[in-house]
Amino acid sequence: MNEVATKPSGEIHQMGHVDVLIVGAGISGIDAAYHLQKYLPGRSFKLLDALDGFGGTWRSHTYPGVRSDSDLFTFGFGWKPWSGPPIATAAEILAYLDEVLDEQDLRQHIQYETKVTKASWSSADQKWTIIAERLSSGELEAYTTDFMWMCQGYYNHEKGYTPEWSGMEDFKGEIIHPQAWREDLDYKDKNVVVIGSGATTATIVPAMAGEAKHVTVLQRSPTYFIAAPNRDDLVNQLRGLDIPPDWIHDIARKNVLHTSAVLIESCEKEPDRMKAELIAGVQEYLPEGYDTHIHFNPKYKPWQQRIAFVPDGDLFKCIASGEASVVTDHIDHFTEKGVLTESGQELEADIIVSATGLNLLVLGGIEFDLDGEVVDFSKTVAYRGLMFTGVPNLCWVFGYFRSASWTMRSDIVSELMIRIFRHMSEKGAKVVTPELRETDGDIKILPWMDPAVFNPGYLQRSLHLMPKQGDRHPWIFEHDYPLESKSFPEADLDDGLTYR
Incomplete structure (x- = not known):
C-alpha cells in the first residue's frame, strides 16, 4: 500500500476494503450503486460524499426557486418512474431520490461529510488507496478499493464563477x-x-x-x-x-x-x-x-x-x-x-x-497518482468519454451537455460498466486500462468538446484541463444519446481496453 502524508495532527484511520468505491451520492452515484447491487450482487461497494446528505447539486444549491432545467422523465432514472410535473423543484427531486434510497435499501452504503482528497494506485497491489477527510471532525480516513467509480459531477460545488469587475x-x-x-x-x-x-x-x-x-x-x-x-x-x-x-x-x-x-x-x-x-x-x-x-x-x-x-x-x-x-x-x-x-x-x-456560471472541476479536484506519479488527465485520451488512457480501474460519469439530460448517460455508462466488470471476471482479470492501439499512431487528438458545436463559458474556461478525445472509435465522446445508446451495448470490450 502506498504511504500517504498525514496532517501534522495525527493518524490516518484505516477503514478497510471495498470492491468498488463510488465518489458522490447524487444522481450518478445512486445510479451506479443501483446497477452494482442489482446486476453484481456479490460486489461490495461504498459511496462517499462531501455533503451532509444525498442529492449532490440538489442539496448544495439552495438559491430561491432552484429547479431542474431538464424534464424529470429523462433526468429521473430509467428504472424509477417519475410521477410529478416535467420540471421539478429541488425539494421534489430530493424526495424522489429519498424514495429510491429506501426502495433499493442503499442508505447503508453511503457515508456523508467525507471528502476524498487523494487517490493512489499501486501496481504491485493492483488497488487504489483513497484518503478522505471527515469534514465534521477533520480526521483522515484511508480506504482501499479495486475500482473507483467517479460520480461527483463536473463542477466545483464550493465556489461558483464570478468575474473580477472594477470597483x-x-x-x-x-x-x-x-x-x-x-x-x-x-x-x-x-x-x-x-x-x-x-x-x-x-x-x-x-x-x-x-x-x-x-x-x-x-x-x-x-x-x-x-x-x-x-x-x-x-x-x-x-x-x-x-x-x-x-x-x-x-x-x-x-x-x-x-x-x-x-x-x-x-x-x-x-x-x-x-x-x-x-x-x-x-x-x-x-x-x-x-x-x-x-x-x-x-x-x-x-x-x-x-x-x-x-x-x-x-x-x-x-x-x-x-x-x-x-x-x-x-x-x-x-x-x-x-x-x-x-x-x-x-x-x-x-x-x-x-449568476455568472460554474467553475469546472476535473474528477472532483482529487489528486491522483499512479505509483507515485501524479496523473494529468488533460494529457489522457478518453475511452468513450468515461475511462482514460494509462489510468487503471477508474471511470468518470460525465453526462450530456446538449442532446439529452445528465441521467440518460449515467444510465448507459452504468450498464456499460456492468458489462466491463463481467468481462473482467470472464477473463480472470483484476485490472482494466484503456490504451491506444498500434493502429492509433496517426490519431488526431481533439478537445473534450468541439467549441463550434457547444461553447458555454464554463466549458471554454476549463477546456484545457479536460481529458482529450480522438478522431476514431473508441476514443470519441459522441455527446449524443441516440448514438451512444446503440454503440455502448455493441462495444467490443477488447478494443482499446487492456486486461491483466
Whole structure:
C-alpha cells in the first residue's frame, strides 16, 4: 500500500476494503450503486460524499426557486418512474431520490461529510488507496478499493464563477453567487440586480420578483429560451387511462428524446428559422412592442449552448408585470450604489447576484497518482468519454451537455460498466486500462468538446484541463444519446481496453 502524508495532527484511520468505491451520492452515484447491487450482487461497494446528505447539486444549491432545467422523465432514472410535473423543484427531486434510497435499501452504503482528497494506485497491489477527510471532525480516513467509480459531477460545488469587475470593493450592498446562497439573506422590498442570462437567472428572477422591490437582469448577451406550460399532455392522458407508471415513464422518455432530437436537428439545419421561432415564442409572453431583438436575440446559433426551459413562462410574466426588467449591456464598473454600464446607465441595487456560471472541476479536484506519479488527465485520451488512457480501474460519469439530460448517460455508462466488470471476471482479470492501439499512431487528438458545436463559458474556461478525445472509435465522446445508446451495448470490450 502506498504511504500517504498525514496532517501534522495525527493518524490516518484505516477503514478497510471495498470492491468498488463510488465518489458522490447524487444522481450518478445512486445510479451506479443501483446497477452494482442489482446486476453484481456479490460486489461490495461504498459511496462517499462531501455533503451532509444525498442529492449532490440538489442539496448544495439552495438559491430561491432552484429547479431542474431538464424534464424529470429523462433526468429521473430509467428504472424509477417519475410521477410529478416535467420540471421539478429541488425539494421534489430530493424526495424522489429519498424514495429510491429506501426502495433499493442503499442508505447503508453511503457515508456523508467525507471528502476524498487523494487517490493512489499501486501496481504491485493492483488497488487504489483513497484518503478522505471527515469534514465534521477533520480526521483522515484511508480506504482501499479495486475500482473507483467517479460520480461527483463536473463542477466545483464550493465556489461558483464570478468575474473580477472594477470597483467591486466600492459597492455598499451585498454581492452573492447563487452557489453560496445564505438562508438568512433578506431581499424583501430591496432592489436586486442579477448578473447573468442563463438557466440560473431564469430560475432565480421569478422566485425573487414577488418579494423584492424590483429585480433587474443585467446581461452581456442574451440566451435562447423555450417557454411552455409545465405539463406533458401525453403523460397526463396516459395517467388518466390508468396505464402502468413504468410504461408511462418509458413512453414519456422516448417522446422527450424524439422531440429533443427533432429540435436539435432543426437548429443545426435551419438555424435562422429556429432562431426566429424561439424569439417569437418568448414574445408571446411579453407586451406588444417589447424589444425581444435586443434582450432575447443571442449572437450564437441555437443549440451552440443549451436552451433553457422556462416553465409556464414565469420569467417573462415577471418582466411583463413590471416586477423585473432586462438590461443588455456591458459592465463598466461597480459603484457604491450598484453597477454602471458601459452605456452610462447606473443600476442601483441593495443586492447583486452574480449568476455568472460554474467553475469546472476535473474528477472532483482529487489528486491522483499512479505509483507515485501524479496523473494529468488533460494529457489522457478518453475511452468513450468515461475511462482514460494509462489510468487503471477508474471511470468518470460525465453526462450530456446538449442532446439529452445528465441521467440518460449515467444510465448507459452504468450498464456499460456492468458489462466491463463481467468481462473482467470472464477473463480472470483484476485490472482494466484503456490504451491506444498500434493502429492509433496517426490519431488526431481533439478537445473534450468541439467549441463550434457547444461553447458555454464554463466549458471554454476549463477546456484545457479536460481529458482529450480522438478522431476514431473508441476514443470519441459522441455527446449524443441516440448514438451512444446503440454503440455502448455493441462495444467490443477488447478494443482499446487492456486486461491483466
